[in-house]
Amino acid sequence: MAHHDVVILGGGLAGLTLALQLKQRMPALNVLVLERRTHPLPEAAHKVGESSVEIQAHHLANVLGLKDYLDQRQLRKFGFRFFWSDGAPDLTQVTELGASTFLPTASYQLDRGILENDLAGMVQALGVQHQDGALVREFTLGARGAQHHVRYERDGVTHEATADWLVDASGRAGLVKRKLDLAQLNDHAAHAVWFRIDRRVDVADWTDDPEWLARCNPPNRWLSTNHLVGAGYWAWLIPLASGSHSVGIVADPALHPLESMNTFDKAMDWFQVHQPQLYADLDAKRDGLQDFAFFKRFSYGCKKVWSGNDRWALTGEAGLFLDPFYSPGGDFIAISNTFVTEMIAKDRAKAPVGMLAPMYERIYFSLYEAMLPIYTGQYPIFHSAEVMPLKVLWDYTFYWGVMCQLFFQNKLVDVQTMARLQPDLAWTHRLNVAVQDFLRAFSEVDDGARPRRMLDQASLPWFAEMNRGLTDVLDEPQFGARLEANLQLLHQLAAQLMDRALLAHPQLPTQALRTVMAERQAAPALIDLLFPEPALATA
Known part of the structure; x- marks a missing residue:
């Protein structure tokens, strides 16, 4: 039976970036990553969570040292962009909010298939044992310093491993959360549907209005995370480096029931009413549909996310999730991975991590609680330009x-x-x-007025300077x-x-x-x- 310093259940974005951060901090650490999916993963049609914001981008680019990789293999994001276009036949005639040019601090659009395939190669090069196609069949959690035990199956063969630290990065499967009954609802009941199309969806293709097209320099609105918004919902358009485009609808069920959009055909019918120009674009690209999925209630909390005394932790969506509107999922991966790395490093240095972990947990939960009011009950505001x-x-x-x-x-x-x-x-x-x-x-x-105008974030000097100053x-x-x-x-x-x-x-x-x-x-x-x-x- 093999023993490891750390076993990570789940080799998606949270698990792989944690493995990379751990090995960069502690090169001698023995890390095993167990990933259910078989690599190489498909590009584009893989996972959501494709739009990064500044905390995640900083974590990837600077903490993990992947800036050159991101510039070469992913797409630099042209910020968030919003159009109050519900039912509008012409996007150019409604209010637009966004930056006319790139703000100084970079963020990225992430093709999760490309990224996770590449991250798997990076961690293996550092000596991480990355086992893809591994199905976790059973695990037991040790208490008060006792080792954890994991049994998993790969290629029809059963394997067993022990670990000092067990980290659950299994996403919504929530293996440790389920075992310890840690699930916790919150008051945010929105749902989401999404799919990928195998070619670009560019809002600039919907018009030949020269003034509107010239508002942005460069004129590449397609690189933005474009939000098409209305009362109780927003739709996303996110470009991917593979050439595909991610499309989604996120809605308040009180205003837009999931049953009205939970298949591709229903979603298209919904777009025909609420976003007719997007409908027309997608209707001509139906043959490029790559996948379709939905979550009934995507936002949730967690009663506890780690134990320093018992040496287990949850990271990413295995713990909690807010809302995709401002793309905070990757931020909370970055934050939780940083806490987990710090706890493991302190533990190996014989520091009293059992005392430290509750302090970190209170900080982590305080960030979640501080951000939740941004979303809860706020979807009806979205109609107002x-x-x-x-x-x-x-x-x-x-x-x-x-x-x-x-x-x-x-x-x-x-x-x-x-x-x-x-x-x-x-x-x-x-x-x-x-x-x-x-x-x-x-x-x-x-x-409810939505006059033709450009609200240019880059034209607010204080706003652009606040963005620039993030990297000071x-x-x-x-x-x-x-x-x-x-x-x-x-x-x-x-x-x-x-x-x-x-x-x-x-x-x-x-x-x-x-x-x-x-x-x-x-x-x-x-x-x-x-x-x-x-x-x-x-x-």
Whole structure:
């Protein structure tokens, strides 16, 4: 029976990047990865989770050292882009939100088949034992330092292994979660359907309007994660390096039941009503359909994600999942893998990881709880081309200004710093909840207008600078100053959002938001942080 320092159940994105991070940190570590699927994996039609954002991109490019690989083998993402195009016959005549040019800090569109095939080769080159086509038949968890035992089958032969650490990276199969009854529902009940088409879907092909086409430089909107939005839903268009395009619908079941879209033909009927130009494009490409799948309720929490005393952990979707709207799945893989790597390294150094693990878990859950209000109950806002751009601006600022700072500056595993920051982080959480509630109330009185205009994120200097500054390497005083400045910015942005809404709707409830804002003082912003009013925006 072979013994390993670490056995990872699941060799998808979470498991392979964890194996790579572990071996880069501890080259002598003996790691076994058990992956159910047989390699090589199919390109394109493999898994969702194809659009990365800044935390995951930083983790892949800089923590794992894959920047050159990403530039050569994947696609640089042209940011998120939004069109308020529900039922619209012409995309050029509605509101567009996005950047007219690439923002400085890179993120990527990830063909998961290509990426996971390549990652498997990378970890094997570092000495990881990567067993594909391996079916885990049984495992027992050791307690208080006792070894874990795994029995698996490969090519019809049964194998057994023991491990000091057992990490569940099995995704929604949730092997350890099921065994220990750790599953936990949350209040976000959205569902998703998706498929891949074997050729590009380019919104620029839907028009010959020269002014609209010239808005972006480069004019490659197809490289964006394009969101086509309406009340209670959004549809995604994500390009893949293999040449395929990923297409999906994510919806609130109260407004768009899963039964109305849970086959390809039903999804196409739904597109014909809600996104007619996309329907026409896809209708001509039906012969290129590569797959179709759906999740009834994709968002969930977890009661516990690791134990330092018993040396087991969950990472990625084996633990929890939020929502695909801002593509946080890869971020939480990066964050959980970083915690797990730190715990294993501390354990091997004989540090008291049993005391450390609960602190890391509280930090991890606090990030999940801080981000969940961005999605829960917010899908009805999506129809509003006035409110939703303000929400996107707020959500980005919250993410770049707080979460990204903690990860990019490697503060999440610094328990002393995180303890010191707890009051500030708790305030940002309360402020975020209050802003989300206020925006929801604002959307309920919005008139639904979606004028032809481009809301250009790159035209907001403060916004572009916040993106650029993500890659700054900060010492401790600089980090403290940066975080304080970002908290001030969030306060100022909340004030301007509220003032903008009250100009048109003075009856909106503001007490809850004002109460949270009053907990901290902030000088008024010296500039207008928002996009121009609709009448002043560029056509």
